[in-house]
Amino acid sequence: MDFVMSVPEHRVGEGLQFAWDDDFEIEMEVGATEVVIRANRAGLTSLARHLLTLAQQGVHEGSHIHLTADQEIDSQIDLVLERVEKD
Known part of the structure; x- marks a missing residue:
């Protein structure tokens, strides 16, 4: 089964969408x-899209x-997904 996901295009000066x-x-x-993240299908695809947005x-x-x-x-603490550059 094919799965197609659209990712908001990064445009310099407009911030991330x-x-x-x-x-x-x-x-x-x-x-x-350990940290456990549980999500329904919509939650998993949303997280995947966020990671792909950061990876652009x-x-x-x-x-x-x-x-x-x-x-x-749904958590007691916040979660931050951040891009870093490592050699």
Whole structure:
């Protein structure tokens, strides 16, 4: 089965655009030795799209998306996905 996902195109000077699928659900549990992220299909595709948005050519180091506890994710703490450049 083919799966096609559209990713908002990065345009210099306009900031990053993040798109959510309807009815997404994401929860995160932080334990002593692991972090578990659980999501429905819409939540997983939304997270994948966010990561692909950050991975685009021209996106600067330090660009990030901040997922706020009990808003975008069901969690006690926030989750930050950030781009870094390593050699």
